[in-house]
Amino acid sequence: MVLMKKNVLDFNDFNASILDDVHEFVGKRVSLQLISAVNVDPAGESTLSVTFDWDEDIGKIGAFLIRNHHHSEFYLRTLTLENVPSQGDIHFICNSWVYPSHKYEKDRIFFTNKTYIPNETPMPLLKYREQELENLRGNGRDELKEWDRVYDYAYYNDLGDPDKDINTESRLNLLQSLDIYVPRDERFGHLKLSDFLAYALKSLVQILKPELESLFDNTVNDFDTFEDVLKLYEGGIKLPKGILKDIKDHIPQELFKEILPNDGEGFLKYPLPQVIKEDKSAWRTDEEFAREMLAGVNPVVIRRLEEFPPATKLDPEVYGDQTSTIRKEHIKNNLDGLTIDEAIIQKKLFILDYHDALMPYLRKINSTSSKVYASRTILFLQRNETLKPLAIELSLPNPEGDQLGVISTVYTPDEQGIGNSIWQLAKAYVAVNDSGYHQLISHWLLTHAVIEPFIIAANRQLSALHPIYKLLYPHFRDTMNINALARQILINAGGLVETTVFPAKYAMEMSSVLYKDWIFPEQALPADLIKRGMVVEDSTSPHGLKLLIKDYPYAVDGLEIWFAIKKWVKDYCSFYYNDDDTLKKDSELQSWWKELREEGHGDKKNEPWWPKLQTRKDLIETCTTIIWIASALHAAVNFGQYPYAGYAPNRPTISRRFMPAKGTPEYDELVEFPNKAFLKTITAQLQSLIGISLIEILSRHSSDEVYLGQRNTLYWTSDLVPLEAFERFGKELAQVEERIIRRNNDEELKNRVGQVKLPYTLLYPTSEGGLTGMGIPNSVTI
Template sequence: MLYVVVILADPKYESRLNLALSLNIYVPRDERFGHLKLADFLSYALKSIVQVLKPEFESIFDKTPNEFDSFEDVLKLYEGGLEVPEGVVKVIRDNVPLEMLKEIFRTDGERFLKFPLPQVIAVDKFAWRTDEEFAREMLAGINPVMIRSLEEFPPASKLDPKVYGDQTSTITKEHIESNLEGHTINEVIIERKLFILDHHDALTYASRTLLFLQKNGTLKPLAIELSLPHPEGDQHGAISKVFVPEEKGVENSLWQLAKGYVGVVDSGYHQLISHWLHTHAVIEPFIIATNRQLSVLHPIYKLLHPHYRDTMNINALGRQILINAGGALEVTVFTSKYSMEFSSMLYKDWVFPEQALPQDLLKRGVAVKDSSCPHGLKLLIEDYPFAVDGLEIWFAIKTWVQDYCSVYYKDDESIKKDAELQSWWKELREKGHGDKKEEIWWPKMQTREELIETCTIIIWIASALHAAINFGQYPYGGYPPNRPAISSKLVPEKGTPEYDELLANPDKTYLKTFTSQFKAVLGISLVEILSRHSSDEVYLGQRDTENWTSDAEALEAFAKFGKKIEDIEEGMKRMNNDEKLRNRYGPVKMPYTLLYPSSEGGLTGRGIPNSVSI
């Protein structure tokens, strides 16, 4: 992070830039935004929301009930906006450029805060509440990289029992066996049909969600376990509750709440780990090492440079405005002031070779090696949109990298003798990702295969992986009840006023638990910005200029890559028209487009930019 040093009694004391005065954050000159529209959009929009509008929004909601009374109230954000007092309107108009008012806080008379309709409710306003859609979004939603195969029952924990006691799941076979289509738990585990979304070890009010792969190819949620630390100390284990699907009554209301808590936990993990840590943060050391150690004429520099566009600039803005102490993310995500601590702790689990999509799928047990299948992998959930589309993109990138590297490196010896390449890899491991310099699983960079795999992983992270977990934020999360990011209450207990309110008005209880007005509006504003493409974005298979190299073989290989990317997109469109593939569109009738390579500018829910540029 960038700080300004203030000399006090402790010379190590650091102070953050005063962003009320400037957003002129230092970024190396050749890493600054090169396209004015995106630069202005981010600078003004983020600064306006966080510094100017945040206190004004709070003043609005302090004078009115700080909660929605019904889902119809939430829908007003998209249908007509919220009525804002004239005094607040004046403050906003005086502080926000006109183009920002049009883009973010659209006007309808005196009504601000009118947002585009998120895709998840565009066709059906309530299909998001179904169990099928809840499960489908683990395969095709914002965070499709967490679900894994369950290989033991009950689910176990990796936490040290000497410190945390017994953390074994309290889910029993009685909770789930009635929903296994006549099978026993042992049978479905052997047949690899039992899956889990497991956030238990990482988070407080941790969740474990068990799911069953049905004959129709969709996942059925079986049980949700929520766990709290033991009040007498961690060594006593956890206090857990198990919820199972019910179709009516208070049990259904509790089940809906349980799904909401899973959404909260998964949203926080998504933003801080899957998104920030595993794409934005980890790619930056590669950018720095590439610029420091590789000449602009070096073939690997030319290969990777498009995949670094705008990343350092957007990360610098993010550190100052979004993920900083007291910033927007701490306000809108449940991890609050512990957000960066959480992200830093989970960095210890990051392993570079496992970022390769095939390795990730194998590690999570959602795929097995099978030479008879395309790419040598068999998906255990055949209709897994992120994995199906992702594998096509992954192997297209790898083929392109292999073709390109083969032009310049004819054998392994040429890799070993490339002094710039070896210096680049040494700096990357020992300084860029210096916390992990001793880890044995880093590639040694002694063979062409190691170079090809390394460059493929870098391009995958910067392009397709980031696209898959970023540009669905507004289509899915722009409607907060579907993707709540923060909760204010625990599950109500029998005999309490909260439980009585749940009986009387379950929808209002759900909204009071997860969707306060101010945080909803701020969260929607942020994910709308983060889900937008700039008008001059450069997408996978494209380059800023046709003259990026004069080598005919490299240009021919790139043209082949571009054509392959176009063909892959056409194949995705055909699959989205196949009604047998229910996980590609779900009850919400929302096709999976997050890995479509191409896009127009704006809020499209599709498109793979070359780099982490937003």
């Protein structure tokens, strides 16, 4: 039996180590009892020691009960019964905290790694299977404690007064923020860098943020030159000794050494972001600006332009005339001899469009210190497969009222003088839109937030014995914990996201409102690409899809990953479900899907687009989509944060003033000192430091990360056919990685590396720990 004591995980838990030794000395140990999968024992329970004397009457082993008589909890990783007569070795994959027995009404149970759909479960195990699910669902009334294992729903509401609403999650103060309830088994593991993550984030909010704010009270709040920005990666900032002492007194010494080596000398000295590692200025080129829409940290928004001028879906009765003011005259001379109609027919025009998403919020956002536009950017696909930006439209609501429409200005590329300075600013305003949308929608909403209801519903309705639970379990790891931490420190009112991203106090409201556009089946990569007009169906192309931009790194690599996942899921599901009728009669599976739609994503319960989950095809597509969101999609929008946005001028998150008008001092400054004016417009120094500190933490892999195609145990199932299929899946992913490396070395593929010499590695399946810019973890772990 492999277990760990609590004190292994804690920075210091005196009571756990001393009292457990006392209990062991007086003979109070851990008791276990085997449960037969074939015979019912009418005589009731008996307690056996960890070394079992074999009784032939027990027959096939199905589970064991465990009772903890220790003072504190321990983590039970596995139990293996070796040389069981006529059964060989029997494996129990536990991965669970076992608390003292007085914390539970019933003893803890763990099943073997055998897999059963409900109606095939051996009769003696049925009551334990059902009882365990009842325990995990809880009673919906009691306040949940650390040792509870209950999965349930509560609304996140940090927009009003959550403590007055019994249906919402209570707000904890900052000192309690790491104690927010999640089921104990969902908390981070002891090797995980995220143990440090939790303390690092808390320290960032509780200590560093206020100390930095006080430090910057008496200093200029801007970078004056790009050289000033580069100093962050060369010498860092030396903190006053008083601040160092405050930090040292409030966090564990292990963490102090981790985030403040050399006693704080050169504190806030950041690793050099990859986007400026080879070339310090290539990020400013139009080529790189466009390339990052296909191979950057947010490559999931660009779409094909199908009508000109670009259309709007905003209600004209509420928002007036929102028609784009981009005209043929702005772009007609940059289409390689094509007319606009010809370029649209030939599928050569694309758009990065944040107009409709942001316009309803601009008046609110611009009442804060942010000064933001809603943007539309039109791009042309050139013969070498790169995109050329043609025009940027920046729009504001009419100052006389929303119903009067917008005031818009269109900017076009200019390589000289003040025209170039204005064009660089226009691109910066687009980057601000893209950064905020990325963080709040592409990243938080469309991966972290939407996946959590699937996790809760699965734990409430699918037994650990269920094949679909075993399929999806690796893709749930750590997500509830990181989301709980985010709700307390990152996305909370006054939290780090509001501090560093332009929607400020409207961030969560905007994210919640845009959830109305979420459609689960469209999160499948092929469906998403079809919706955005980035592929066309073509029976002669691999998987029946033809990319309109052949060199679209996210899509090229992503489709290979997607179809590898789908093949694995199909092989797995087909083993347990021979036909659709078996699936329809699977009571746990149907309960899971019903609860997911009606409670987990209850706002969407009446939507007609939900798969019915009545066929194997539905099940395969559904599980593939869940795995894709939790693994590859999250990797694509998370682990590139520091490589691309660690250099704030490349991806500013805030704009603090509008485009300068001719005849103003700001315009004169733009003429005379264009770089200084640029830096005074984008994210201020303080917000940059906090933001870079945050994304450096969030872009790291833990040392014990488990990547797509891997499991943390060889014995996760006893069924050989799924094990063989999983082995094939791992080999296919290794081949995908080899092909990605070859593509990155192909100089004909201009979008793979770009002028910044940053290869697209975000969908490499594997990685080492740390800040690598590659690797697909199984789940949303950070």
